[in-house]
Amino acid sequence: MSWETRIPDLIRRHAELTEQLADAAVLADPARLRAVAREHAELTPAAEAARALERVRRELREARSVMGTSEDAELVELAESEVDELAERESRLVAELRERLVPRDALADRAAVVEIRAGTGGAEAGLFAADLFRMYARYAESRRWTVEVVDRSEGERGACKEVVFLVRGRDAYGDLRNESGVHRVQRVPVTESQGRIHTSAATVAVLPEAEEVDVEIREDAIRVDVYRSSGPGGQSVNTTDSAVRITHVPTGLVVTCQDEKSQHKNKAKALRVLRSRLLDQKLAEQEAARARDRKAQVGTGDRSAKIRTYNFPQSRVTDHRIGLTLHRLREILDGDLDELVQALKLVRDAERLDAAVA
Numbered sequence: 345m346s347w348e349t350r351i352p353d354l355i356r357r358h359a360e361l362t363e364q365l366a367d368a369a370v371l372a373d374p375a376r377l378r379a380v381a382r383e384h385a386e387l388t389p390a391a392e393a394a395r396a397l398e399r400v401r402r403e404l405r406e407a408r409s410v411m412g413t414s415e416d417a418e419l420v421e422l423a424e425s426e427v428d429e430l431a432e433r434e435s436r437l438v439a440e441l442r443e444r445l446v447p448r449d450a451l452a453d454r455a456a457v458v459e460i461r462a463g464t465g466g467a468e469a470g471l472f473a474a475d476l477f478r479m480y481a482r483y484a485e486s487r488r489w490t491v492e493v494v495d496r497s498e499g500e501r502g503a504c505k506e507v508v509f510l511v512r513g514r515d516a517y518g519d520l521r522n523e524s525g526v527h528r529v530q531r532v533p534v535t536e537s538q539g540r541i542h543t544s545a546a547t548v549a550v551l552p553e554a555e556e557v558d559v560e561i562r563e564d565a566i567r568v569d570v571y572r573s574s575g576p577g578g579q580s581v582n583t584t585d586s587a588v589r590i591t592h593v594p595t596g597l598v599v600t601c602q603d604e605k606s607q608h609k610n611k612a613k614a615l616r617v618l619r620s621r622l623l624d625q626k627l628a629e630q631e632a633a634r635a636r637d638r639k640a641q642v643g644t645g646d647r648s649a650k651i652r653t654y655n656f657p658q659s660r661v662t663d664h665r666i667g668l669t670l671h672r673l674r675e676i677l678d679g680d681l682d683e684l685v686q687a688l689k690l691v692r693d694a695e696r697l698d699a700a701v702a
Contacts, residue, residue, distance in 0.1 A: 347697050351441075355394050364384075365381065390441060397434065407426040449518055451552040451627075453516075453518065455511060455517065455553035456510070456551070457508070457550070457616070457620040458509055458548065458549070459506070459507075460508075462505050463526065464545050465529075465545060467500065468544040474503055474504035477504055480523075484516075487513055489514075490513065494617055495507070495508045495602060522692060523548050527653075528650055530542070530655045531655075545650075553616060553619075554622065558619070558623050559626070561618065561622070566618075567590070568589070569589040569590075586605055586607045587610060588602070590611070590618055597621055601614040652664065663687070668687050
């Protein structure tokens with residue numbers, strides 16, 4: 345079933361709501377009036393785009409009919425000009441309507457909890473994980489988002505074994521969620537004396553920040569351990585038991601935080617990350633159940649799959665999910681991710697739109 349089959353119902357429902365807003369019975373019932381007005385406001389942009397699309401397609405049919413039947417050369421030339429203009433307008437309206445019909449993602453505007461871990465490749469994987477952290481931090485800066493480090497485990501030469509950070513800003517989770525997966529790098533490591541290309545990997549997990557109403561964590565379900573922080577962070581960080589490790593006993597999930605000097609702040613941060621992991625787990629289970637019901641894995645975000653390759657010799661970045669290759673690796677690692685992010689969002693929106701009418 346095509347998403348366009350929803351257009352007649354959309355226009356009909358909007359017309360019904362418009363009539364109800366003028367109905368005396370509705371106007372006399374404040375609660376019903378609010379509900380009708382809310383639905384009417386939500387449907388209006390899509391309904392207007394749908395009506396405009398119908399008008400353009402009607403004019404397009406008429407212009408093409410003139411081209412095929414008229415013997416007046418001047419009239420045919422005018423019709424050809426109209427067809428070009430109308431076809432362009434049709435394309436814009438189709439894109440707009442598709443966007444407006446995509447089911448609203450309630451989590452898109454949440455903050456994102458991003459976890460990057462070095463994978464296969466030893467020290468080189470740690471250096472690549474640090475590169476990915478820098479890439480996302482630069483991208484967040486370009487979007488005027490804020491980045492708050494929760495936990496970071498560093499290796500030698502600026503490598504990063506693991507880093508967990510929060511990204512806050514408009515559509516932070518909605519735009520970053522497709523970054524989840526295995527990222528692979530192909531390059532000559534700084535430690536390689538023979539000039540051979542090595543392949544290393546890092547995993548990225550992007551979770552929606554959970555709110556207390558999403559996931560309840562009982563005190564008797566967690567074990568809290570405190571210990572002395574390690575690594576850089578100032579004098580008091582390394583001399584007090586401020587670092588916190590929280591273990592969620594029912595699931596075995598473990599979260600650590602040592603970024604703050606205050607044990608209380610570290611515990612609060614760790615709880616936020618734990619809550620987000622539990623929410624992500626719940627959402628994954630729900631999505632898997634929906635996928636089984638549909639007999640298809642639609643947008644499950646399987647993190648076990650290799651999603652992207654960063655090839656230094658060819659200055660190439662390839663996203664394997666959508667077959668997109670860009671030959672500007674340096675710019676992307678400097679945070680210029682917009683083209684990749686938007687291309688992935690378009691594909692995800694198309695999947696969600698198809699699923700909504702399936």
